[in-house]
Structure formats: structure tokens, C-alpha cells
């Protein structure tokens with residue numbers, strides 16, 4: 278049966294994780310997978326998460342099945358965190374998913390069930406798993422221009438020229454904040470222009486929100502999504518709690534469809550039906566931890582404070598690396614790192630230079646130059662700046 282089964286192409290991020298783990302060199306530096314690290318290089322269980330887990334263990338009396346959508350308290354709490362009351366709850370259908378990846382997949386499945394011919398427009402630089410997930414769901418992906426490499430900033434003209442080509446019923450995938458891999462986010466004005474364009478073209482935005490809280494703050498990072506939700510009849514959302522709750526391996530995500538009130542019940546049933554075909558019930562533990570935190574004033578304050586510490590640390594790493602690179606290279610080509618947001622920046626390096634950083638200096642980043650700013654610390658910033666300057670010579 279399996280004689281002709283093709284071996285899948287390895288996922289670049291996972292391959293990098295494995296290569297880093299197997300590298301025996303002392304002083305190797307991991308700027309690969311999108312995981313937050315503290316100054317000591319650890320990815321700690323967040324304080325509020327630990328406290329909420331203890332509370333769940335003490336109070337939970339059953340682990341019997343819930344509904345296909347998962348725990349309603351989690352769905353409500355996440356709806357409020359994402360949408361901040363921008364739309365009435367009667368317009369929102371959502372289900373819990375095992376992580377943000379399966380939220381993306383379930384939304385793609387939903388699109389295919391509703392409109393198999395829909396094209397999913399994706400920023401030219403994007404999370405490497407977007408295209409495979411879209412293709413696996415049987416949908417066609419089409420790139421739109423996003424980054425101007427010369428400036429390390431948004432290619433505003435290219436973006437809007439390409440989005441003018443979207444057809445009614447197409448879907449446009451947008452990173453809610455902390456664009457992965459460029460770190461280049463939309464301004465409020467960009468979001469307003471995108472909303473107007475999509476409304477005019479009759480296309481549906483699909484917001485992937487994987488880093489809420491790591492850009493400008495929890496509410497500011499959801500500003501674009503809230504703007505779209507308030508202005509467009511249909512908005513799709515995939516959200517992840519991996520990064521902002523540090524719940525990576527627990528797999529906590531949410532797939533959401535914001536639709537006219539009359540369509541909500543159909544969408545809720547469609548999403549639940551799709552869950553039933555793949556994993557039936559979403560995992561409960563991580564979602565319960567999230568709803569426990571968001572539903573308790575003290576735990577929520579503790580979580581927000583720690584998330585803010587994490588956000589500020591990444592911002593500080595950005596400033597430190599930009600300034601060290603400026604000093605070492607004598608050029609401003611890396612200054613944009615300090616302006617970009619979230620975990621990633623796409624460093625202007627060739628694949629050969631990235632390979633040299635890996636081989637000669639034990640610095641791991643994606644082949645296209647994507648580097649995780651959360652992986653830096655006071656020790657590695659000067660080491661990386663020196664190494665990058667040396668491969669540029």
C-alpha cells in the first residue's frame with residue numbers, strides 16, 4: 278500500500294528546531310522557531326498559567342466530553358479578547374481548535390465547503406505553513422505584495438495594486454499583528470483602506486492572530502481585526518494562545534466566523550461539523566486555563582503584566598540588535614529592526630550568508646533571514662551583530 282507514498286518535504290521551521298537541538302556547540306544561538314525566550318533562554322510557564330492550572334486541578338470534577346465547539350467560557354473570553362465588543366456576540370460563531378494551525382486549517386475547510394473556487398490571497402512573505410495548509414484544504418493560494426525589501430517596510434503601492442485584483446468571494450489572509458516573518462504591521466490607516474477595498478471588491482478577510490499582545494499591546498494589536506469586524510459583513514479569524522499564554526504544547530486555538538446574525542447558527546453548525554470530522558472535541562485543559570485567567574481579575578492582571586514584560590523585552594532586543602548592527606556595519610540597513618514588531622524580522626541576508634552564520638557561528642535562523650528577536654539576550658546581541666557584520670564583508 279505505501280510503496281509509492283512520497284516522503285513529504287520537511288517543514289523548514291521544524292527542521293531548524295531539530296538541527297539546533299542536535300548541534301553540540303556551546304554558545305549556539307537559536308533565532309529559529311517562534312517561541313518566546315527570557316534573558317536566560319528559557320520559555321517559562323507563565324505565572325498566571327501555573328496558578329490557573331493549579332486551580333483547575335483542584336476544582337475540576339469531570340473530564341467528560343463537552344460540546345463540539347469546546348468550553349463556552351473559553352469561546353466567550355477569547356471573543357472578548359479578540360473583538361473587544363466591536364460586534365454583537367450574535368454575529369460570532371466560534372469553536373476551539375488544537376492550536377492556531379488547526380484553526381487556520383478549519384477555516385480553510387470552511388471556505389472550501391462554502392466556496393471551493395475561492396482564491397486565498399496570502400502576503401508574499403508569510404508563515405511558511407500557510408501555503409501548505411491552504412493547499413491541503415484543496416484551495417488555491419495567490420500571493421499579494423507585502424514588503425519593500427529596500428526599506429524593510431510595507432510595499433503600500435504593491436499591496437493595494439494586488440488587492441485590487443481580488444474577486445468577489447475571494448478570501449484575503451491578513452496577519453492581525455506581528456507579521457510573520459517581516460515584523461511589518463499595518464497602520465490604522467492601512468487597515469481602514471483594506472476594509473474599504475475588501476468591502477468594495479466583495480472579498481472576505483481572514484485574520485490570523487497568533488501574536489496578540491506582542492506588538493503594541495493587547496487592544497492595539499486587535500485594532501485592525503476590530504475595524505474589519507465592525508465594517509464588513511463577513512470576517513474569518515484563526516487565533517492562537519501558544520505565544521501570548523505560553524501554552525505552545527497544550528495546543529489552544531480558536532476558529533471564528535463573524536457573519537450577519539441570520540447566518541450565525543449555520544456557521545456555528547458548520548464549524549462544529551468540521552471539528553467532528555477531524556478531532557471531534559477540542560482539547561480542554563489549555564482553553565480552561567485561558568478562560569480561568571481571563572475570568573479572574575487578579576489572574577488576568579498577573580498575565581497581562583507578564584505578557585507586557587515579554588513584549589517590552591522583545592522590543593528592547595530589537596533596539597539593541599539594530600543599534601549593534603548599525604555600529605558594526607556602519608550602515609543603516611538594519612535600522613528597520615527597531616521599528617518592526619513582534620517576534621520576527623526578515624534580515625536582509627542571502628541564503629549563503631545565513632548558511633555561513635549557521636556553519637561558522639552556530640547562529641540559527643530561517644534560510645530567508647527570518648530571525649526570532651525573542652531568542653536574543655545581552656550575550657547574543659553583540660555576538661550576532663559581529664557575526665552578521667563578518668558575513669557581509
Ligand code: LMR
Pocket residue numbers: 290309310311312404406457
Ligand atoms: C513559527 O512561525 O515559528 C511558529 O509559529 C511555530 C510554528 O508552528 O511554525
